[in-house]
Structures are given as structure tokens and as C-alpha cells.
Amino acid sequence: MEKAVQPASSSQWLLGALSLPRRWRLGAAPIIAGLLLLAIVLATLLAPLFVTHDPLAMEATKRLQPPSSEYLLGTDPYGRDMFSRVFYGGRVSLLIGVGAALVSIALGLIIGLIAGFFRTADAIIMRIMDSLMAIPAILLAIALVALSGASIGSVIIAITIPEIPRVVRLVRSVVLSAREEPYVEAATALGSSMPKILIQHLMPNTMAPLIVQGTYICASAILIEAILSFLGAGVSTEIPTWGNIMAEGRSYFQLNPGLIFWPGLMLSLCILSINLIGDTARDLLDPRLKKREA
Amino acid sequence: MRFNSRDFSNNKVVLDVRDLSVRLPNQPQVAPILNQVSLQIRAGETACLVGESGSGKSVTSLAVMGLLPKDALRVTGGGITLSGRNLLELTQKEMRAARARNMAMIFQEPMTALNPVMRVGDQIEEVLKVHGDLPQKARQERVLAIMEQVHLPDVRRVYASYPHQLSGGQRQRIMIAMALILEPELLIADEPTTALDVTTQGQILKLIAELQEKQDTAVLFITHDMGVVAEIADSVHVMKDGQVVEQAPVEQLLRQPREDYTRKLLKAVPSLIPRQERPETLSEPESQGEKVLQVQKLRKVYGGRGFFRRGEGTLAAEDVSFAITRGRTLGIVGESGSGKSTVARCVMRLIEPTDGQIVVAGSEIAQLSRQALRPHRRHIQIVFQDPFRSLNPRWKVGRSLVEGPVNYGASRQEAMQQAGDLMELVGLPREALGRYPHQFSGGQRQRIAIARAVAMKPDVLVADEAVSALDVSIQAQVLELLADIQEKLGVAILFITHDLRVAAQICDDILVMQNGKIVEYGPAGDVLANPRDAYTRALTDAAPGRGWDFANFRELQSA
Numbered sequence: 045m046e047k048a049v050q051p052a053s054s055s056q057w058l059l060g061a062l063s064l065p066r067r068w069r070l071g072a073a074p075i076i077a078g079l080l081l082l083a084i085v086l087a088t089l090l091a092p093l094f095v096t097h098d099p100l101a102m103e104a105t106k107r108l109q110p111p112s113s114e115y116l117l118g119t120d121p122y123g124r125d126m127f128s129r130v131f132y133g134g135r136v137s138l139l140i141g142v143g144a145a146l147v148s149i150a151l152g153l154i155i156g157l158i159a160g161f162f163r164t165a166d167a168i169i170m171r172i173m174d175s176l177m178a179i180p181a182i183l184l185a186i187a188l189v190a191l192s193g194a195s196i197g198s199v200i201i202a203i204t205i206p207e208i209p210r211v212v213r214l215v216r217s218v219v220l221s222a223r224e225e226p227y228v229e230a231a232t233a234l235g236s237s238m239p240k241i242l243i244q245h246l247m248p249n250t251m252a253p254l255i256v257q258g259t260y261i262c263a264s265a266i267l268i269e270a271i272l273s274f275l276g277a278g279v280s281t282e283i284p285t286w287g288n289i290m291a292e293g294r295s296y297f298q299l300n301p302g303l304i305f306w307p308g309l310m311l312s313l314c315i316l317s318i319n320l321i322g323d324t325a326r327d328l329l330d331p332r333l334k335k336r337e338a
Numbered sequence: 339m340r341f342n343s344r345d346f347s348n349n350k351v352v353l354d355v356r357d358l359s360v361r362l363p364n365q366p367q368v369a370p371i372l373n374q375v376s377l378q379i380r381a382g383e384t385a386c387l388v389g390e391s392g393s394g395k396s397v398t399s400l401a402v403m404g405l406l407p408k409d410a411l412r413v414t415g416g417g418i419t420l421s422g423r424n425l426l427e428l429t430q431k432e433m434r435a436a437r438a439r440n441m442a443m444i445f446q447e448p449m450t451a452l453n454p455v456m457r458v459g460d461q462i463e464e465v466l467k468v469h470g471d472l473p474q475k476a477r478q479e480r481v482l483a484i485m486e487q488v489h490l491p492d493v494r495r496v497y498a499s500y501p502h503q504l505s506g507g508q509r510q511r512i513m514i515a516m517a518l519i520l521e522p523e524l525l526i527a528d529e530p531t532t533a534l535d536v537t538t539q540g541q542i543l544k545l546i547a548e549l550q551e552k553q554d555t556a557v558l559f560i561t562h563d564m565g566v567v568a569e570i571a572d573s574v575h576v577m578k579d580g581q582v583v584e585q586a587p588v589e590q591l592l593r594q595p596r597e598d599y600t601r602k603l604l605k606a607v608p609s610l611i612p613r614q615e616r617p618e619t620l621s622e623p624e625s626q627g628e629k630v631l632q633v634q635k636l637r638k639v640y641g642g643r644g645f646f647r648r649g650e651g652t653l654a655a656e657d658v659s660f661a662i663t664r665g666r667t668l669g670i671v672g673e674s675g676s677g678k679s680t681v682a683r684c685v686m687r688l689i690e691p692t693d694g695q696i697v698v699a700g701s702e703i704a705q706l707s708r709q710a711l712r713p714h715r716r717h718i719q720i721v722f723q724d725p726f727r728s729l730n731p732r733w734k735v736g737r738s739l740v741e742g743p744v745n746y747g748a749s750r751q752e753a754m755q756q757a758g759d760l761m762e763l764v765g766l767p768r769e770a771l772g773r774y775p776h777q778f779s780g781g782q783r784q785r786i787a788i789a790r791a792v793a794m795k796p797d798v799l800v801a802d803e804a805v806s807a808l809d810v811s812i813q814a815q816v817l818e819l820l821a822d823i824q825e826k827l828g829v830a831i832l833f834i835t836h837d838l839r840v841a842a843q844i845c846d847d848i849l850v851m852q853n854g855k856i857v858e859y860g861p862a863g864d865v866l867a868n869p870r871d872a873y874t875r876a877l878t879d880a881a882p883g884r885g886w887d888f889a890n891f892r893e894l895q896s897a
Binding site (some may be wrong): 225226227230231232233234235236237238240245248 | 686688708712713715716718719720722723724727728729730731732738741742745746787790794
């Protein structure tokens with residue numbers, strides 16, 4: 045009888061020993077990205093504590109000021125403080141990014157599990173998903189805003205609807221391959237009910253890819269929000285969002301390039317760091333990569 | 339039994355491995371992966387490297403080929419000489435050239451070793467293109483010639499085929515053609531027949547021997563199958579934990595093994611002679627002869643009827659009928675594609691049978707709905723082939739073991755208590771319930787899978803190739819455990835296997851399947867010793883090493 049703790053063979057042991065340190069050996073990029081994202085999130089959340097002006101207060105006499113000690117990044121065409129607006133603007137952008145990611149993952153997970161497990165539901169659900177994928181996010185957003193007025197909710201819905209099919213496809217593919225695993229068949233043989241198999245055996249398999257997908261949805265939702273605001277189909281123009289600030293600054297860009305530059309820079313850094321974190325998460329969680337190591 | 343044991347002492351030494359050590363880099367405290375391995379192979383000789391998984395067989399061959407994973411393993415001592423050239427001193431480029439011209443390798447799984455999007459003829463030709471300067475026309479002729487030599491049918495058609503269009507045996511022939519087209523001095527074959535059916539295996543072994551004779555190649559043949567060793571080896575090197583523990587000509591090794599380990603390996607080889615027939619007596623006489631599983635006219639067609647599809651579908655099983663009484667074992671034997679697994683999965687209702695009756699513990703279950711079926715599931719349980727995939731890797735063993743009983747109303751505590759008892763029944767410590775599957779070896783996981791099935795107190799246990807993925811010594815232990823459990827609990831076992839040796843050791847009755855149909859069904863002794871059907875006879879004839887009684891180190895007495 046072999047000893048219980050000892051792994052099967054020396055070669056497995058060897059690879060096990062190697063994989064641990066390698067898994068945690070992150071490059072500099074994801075660490076910098078993580079710190080940067082943390083800084084952006086904290087700065088937007090804590091904006092009321094350190095900004096110098098009310099981001100909504102207009103001052104007609106102080107239009108389009110260059111950066112100064114009072115207005116750190118200058119002012120916009122209505123005399124509002126750019127420094128305050130850039131940080132406040134991040135709040136709506138991040139809220140929409142995280143909100144859209146959570147909603148599309150939650151709905152996509154439920155629909156995907158059902159589609160992956162039940163053959164009959166699969167055909168119907170996937171055709172609906174195909175048609176949802178054909179809807180362009182931006183046109184849908186414009187339609188929704190026209191119907192129900194500009195609000196954070198309608199922007200999140202507009203972004204979420206075309207994202208859901210992508211999540212559904214991902215979850216479905218994971219479930220389709222996992223349901224063939226002998227341990228799932230064994231659970232069937234042990235008399236486990238369908239919901240139990242779905243939630244306890246199959247759902248945990250989808251978590252890793254969903255985390256990765258979530259970061260990408262978050263990044264793309266922030267971008268789409270900016271585009272919608274830029275087009276005037278996003279949240280109401282009084283609320284500062286990175287997209288709104290750039291939209292309003294567009295016509296005065298030549299007078300004060302900072303109107304586009306600063307919100308654009310924040311937006312780019314934010315997306316870049318989220319995507320870098322997503323890539324790192326994929327590298328760490330990807331089963332194919334794990335197989336190469338373990 | 340006629341052994342090879344040819345004398346090669348006048349031939350030149352092709353491969354000379356001296357005191358080869360391989361270690362993990364920068365980890366001197368860890369035991370070496372290979373510890374001073376030495377072996378010599380002469381031209382025309384077949385040397386078999388045998389040992390259980392993890393013994394270092396494959397690492398040895400990879401070291402010779404210069405294919406060790408770069409950062410993970412490093413040669414730390416000794417030398418590898420191929421026809422007088424020290425391979426360890428070659429540059430990458432010289433090594434690449436040597437790999438095709440002087441030595442070549444064939445692998446276990448020809449499907450993954452071939453490029454799936456390239457015609458196989460072009461793949462063979464590629465070898466010539468890279469290592470030689472023949473003109474296009476000559477190359478093609480050379481490829482067709484070698485394809486003839488490996489006995490591929492209709493070579494022009496095969497030349498233009500993609501790997502998925504060929505059978506496993508044909509793909510392995512392509513691999514052999516690729517390996518031998520440059521007439522290397524050394525051929526390394528790493529379990530080349532393990533993934534093949536026994537009849538195909540015989541043909542491939544014959545082919546390798548034939549080409550070896552023609553080209554006077556030295557062959558290093560890695561295998562875990564003592565039957566294959568007896569068929570083809572001239573000399574045998576037994577490995578254990580990175581060391582060669584015994585080297586001897588094949589006949590000497592099989593007759594008078596010196597080392598205990600070799601003896602243990604040989605003793606674990608199941609005999610082809612069916613075990614003594616068991617009387618049908620049980621502790622409770624009233625249950626005697628009770629048929630716990632009856633299958634009548636089972637039929638399964640894959641595909642076929644569909645919304646958009648029309649047509650025949652694939653017939654996987656037809657007119658399959660059998661019955662098992664309590665406490666007995668029925669083996670279903672057949673090659674891949676014979677429908678044996680389809681039958682097992684239909685009986686378990688993991689797939690839907692197209693037609694027929696399945697009566698488990700007195701209830702007909704073939705046509706029940708999923709919902710109506712659930713109360714009946716506890717009567718029939720299954721143990722799968724792959725112990726690495728049959729337990730949920732995210733669950734502690736305890737949770738896997740109580741899943742079934744809890745489904746049928748046991749309290750978690752009660753079930754956990756019982757799970758502890760079961761762990762002891764299968765020879766594992768009670769505390770192991772708190773560990774994850776990856777902390778166990780393959781054999782231990784298979785024990786856990788058996789415990790999980792037994793936890794349901796089933797009437798029938800289906801073992802679908804349950805020991806095929808295990809090393810022989812572990813295999814023997816698991817077979818013993820199954821027999822032990824059967825005796826204690828009186829469960830009936832439906833044992834699916836491709837391995838006649840295993841079937842001979844555990845089955846009371848044997849059912850032989852071919853192309854979805856039963857070709858022979860009867861008591862194990864009759865079927866194996868006096869096969870009536872031509873196919874059964876072909877199967878028993880193809881079993882490698884069939885004339886040798888490994889466990890007793892002598893010729894088979896009664897066969």
C-alpha cells in the first residue's frame with residue numbers, strides 16, 4: 045500500500061514543487077497596473093475630501109482658465125474646475141463599468157448554465173443570444189435613452205444587453221466540457237438532482253473564466269459609456285463623466301487641450317490597468333496554462 | 339514460448355548510456371530523477387525499459403533525445419554516446435540534425451504527435467526536406483516506398499489523407515515511417531502500442547521487428563507491459579525510482595529474476611488462465627441465484643433521428659442480452675469501438691438506450707424519465723477508468739463520499755461516519771476524508787471512487803475499465819479490493835475491460851463484443867480456454883506473452 049500523502053510519482057512531485065513559486069512570480073506590469081487602478085479608484089471615491097471646488101459650480105468670469113494654483117488643471121468653458129471634474133467624473137464611469145460587469149455576468153451565468161445543461165433549452169437560448177449579439181450597443185443605448193431618458197440605469201442596460209451573449213457563450217462552453225467529466229457523471233449516478241449538479245459541480249468551473257471576462261467587460265463598459273456620453277446619448281450632461289467632460293471640451297480643444305487630455309488620460313490609464321489585470325488573471329487562472337505547469 | 343535473446347556481442351554498440359544522472363536544477367536536497375543509469379544497446383538489438391509510472395523510463399529516453407524540459411530537468415552527470423559521439427556535448431543545431439539521421443522516436447499517442455492540418459504524406463516528406471537534399475520527385479518516391487514498407491494499404495490515397503482520416507494503427511505506421519525514413523541507428527519507442535487494440539498492437543510490434551531487422555536498428559522500447567517484453571525484447575532493463583535495478587537477457591529475467599522488485603512486477607502480471615471457478619454459494623441462501631441485473635435486447639443508436647438530420651445514425655449496440663446474479667462478476671470484453679462502454683453507460687442510464695429492457699434489482703429502468711429514475715439509481719453504481727477525473731478536484735474526499743447517501747436522506751453526520759468506515763474498508767486512513775483528490779496517487783483515488791460507489795450499498799457495481807489506467811502492481815491491489823468487497827457485500831460486478839488477463843482473473847462469466855454485437859457469452863473458463871468464435875480466438879491469440887506464466891517464472895503449463 046502506498047503512503048497516503050506521497051504524490052503519485054517523482055515527476056508529479058517535481059512539477060508541483062516548481063509550479064508554486066512560478067504561479068506567484070508576477071511581472072512588474074500587473075503590480076504597477078494594480079497600484080494605478082487602486083489609486084484611481086481611491087481618488088475618485090475620496091474626491092470630496094481633496095478637490096478644491098464644487099465640480100458643478102459654474103463661474104462665468106473664470107472661463108477656460110489655464111492651470112494655476114487655484115485651478116490646478118484650469119477651468120472648462122463654463123468656468124468649472126477641471127481638477128475636481130476629472131476626479132468626480134471617474135465615479136460615474138467606474139460605477140457603470142463595475143455595474144455593467146456584475147449585471148452581465150450574473151445574468152449570463154444563469155442563462156449559460158441552463159443552456160449548457162439542458163439540450164432543449166440550449167437551441168432556443170442560443171438563437172436568442174445570437175440575435176442579441178447583432179444589436180449594436182451604441183444604437184441600443186441611443187434608443188433606450190430616447191425612450192426612458194438619460195440615466196445611469198439605462199446606460200448600464202444598454203451596455204449589458206450585447207455583453208450577455210458573450211458571457212452566456214463562455215459559461216455554456218465551460219459547462220459543455222465539464223458535464224462530460226466522469227465526476228459529473230458519477231454525481232448523476234449518485235442520484236444528485238439537476239440543480240445540485242449545476243450549482244455544486246459545474247458552476248465552480250466557470251468562476252475563473254468569468255473573473256477574467258468580468259475585467260474585460262468592465263473596461264469595455266467604461267469605454268462605451270465614454271463614447272455614449274461623447275455622442276450625447278449617455279448620462280445627463282450636468283453630471284461629470286470622463287466622456288461628458290471630453291464631449292463638452294471638444295469645441296474648445298484648441299484653446300485648452302487639457303479639456304480633452306486630462307479626462308482622456310484618466311480614461312486610458314484606467315482601461316489599461318484593468319486590462320492588464322485581466323490578462324494577469326487569465327494567465328493565472330487559465331486551465332491550459334495550469335496544465336503546462338502542474 | 340520462444341524468446342528473442344539473440345546474441346549481439348559482435349555487433350557494434352550503438353547507444354551507450356553511462357552513469358546518467360538527471361536532477362532538478364538548484365535543488366540538491368531533492369533525490370535525483372535519474373540516478374546513475376547505465377545501459378548499452380547494440381545494432382539490431384531490442385532493449386526493453388520496463389518499470390512503473392514515475393520510475394524514470396521516459397526521462398531516460400528524453401535525455402537521450404536531448405528533449406528534457408529545459409528549465410525543469412538537467413543532466414548532472416554521466417554520458418550518452420551514440421555511435422561514438424558524445425550527445426551531451428552537441429550544440430542545439432547538431433542535436434537537431436542527429437535527431438532525425440541518427441536516432442528517432444515514436445510516441446504513445448500518434449494522433450497528438452502528428453500535425454492534424456497537414457497531409458500525412460507531406461509530413462513524412464518534411465523529414466526528408468529538412469534533413470537531406472533529394473529533389474522533389476525522388477523525395478516523393480522515397481516516401482511512397484517507406485509507406486509500402488510499413489504495410490499501409492493504398493499508399494497513394496493514404497499519402498493524401500489527414501491524420502483524422504486514418505485509424506490508430508495506421509497513424510502509428512505513419513509515425514514509424516517518419517521515424518525510420520532516414521534509417522537511424524537508434525529508434526526509441528515510448529509505449530508505442532499502449533493506446534492500440536490488442537490485435538493492432540500485435541501487428542505494430544511485428545512491423546517494428548521487421549524494419550529493425552532490415553535496417554539493423556537498435557531499438558530502445560519503453561513499456562510497462564510484461565507481455566510485450568516477453569514478445570519482443572532481447573535484453574530487459576528494469577527501472578525503479580530513477581535507477582536501473584536489474585539488467586538481463588529476457589529469458590533469464592523472466593525465468594530467474596534476481597531482484598525482489600522484478601519478482602514483484604512479474605508476480606503482479608495477471609495470468610491468462612481463468613481463476614478457479616467459484617461455486618454459486620452465498621451466506622444467505624434465499625438470495626442465491628437472484629438476478630440483480632437483467633438486460634434484454636438492448637440497442638443503442640447514436641445520432642439518427644434529429645430535427646434537421648435524417649438517416650441511419652451509428653449502431654453502437656444491438657441485441658445485447660445478459661444477466662448477473664448477486665455476488666458474481668460478468669466481464670464484457672472487446673476492442674475499442676466494440677460497444678462495451680456504450681452498454682455500460684446505457685445500463686447506468688448515463689446515456690439513453692434506444693431500445694430494450696434493463697431490470698435492476700427487480701425494477702425496469704430503461705424507459706423511466708430522469709425524475710422517476712432517481713430512486714432507482716442507488717441500486718447500481720459505477721467506477722470509471724480515469725481516477726484523475728472521476729473525483730471533483732475542488733471537493734474534499736469526504737464531501738464526495740457523502741454526496742450519494744445524503745441524496746437518499748442520510749444525515750451528513752451519519753454519512754460521514756459511514757464514509758470513514760468505507761475508507762478503512764478500501765485500505766485508506768479515516769483522516770484522508772479531509773484531503774483533496776490531488777493529494778492521492780492514482781491507485782488511491784481509484785480506491786476512493788470504489789468507496790464512493792459502495793457507499794450507496796448498490797446491488798450492482800459497474801467497473802468501466804476501472805484498472806486500465808493503473809500500474810500492474812496497483813492494478814493487482816485494486817482487483818483484490820474489488821473481489822474482497824464483493825465477498826463482504828455480495829455485490830454483483832459488471833466489469834468492462836479490453837484486457838483479457840484482467841478479465842481472466844476477476845470474471846465468473848465473460849461476454850465478448852465486436853461491432854456492437856455479442857459474439858460469445860459463457861463461463862470465463864470456457865470462453866478463454868476454448869473460444870468458439872473466431873474473433874474471440876483472434877483476441878486470445880493476440881494477447882502478448884500468452885505462452886508465459888509470469889507469476890511463476892515458467893512456461894504456461896496447461897495452455
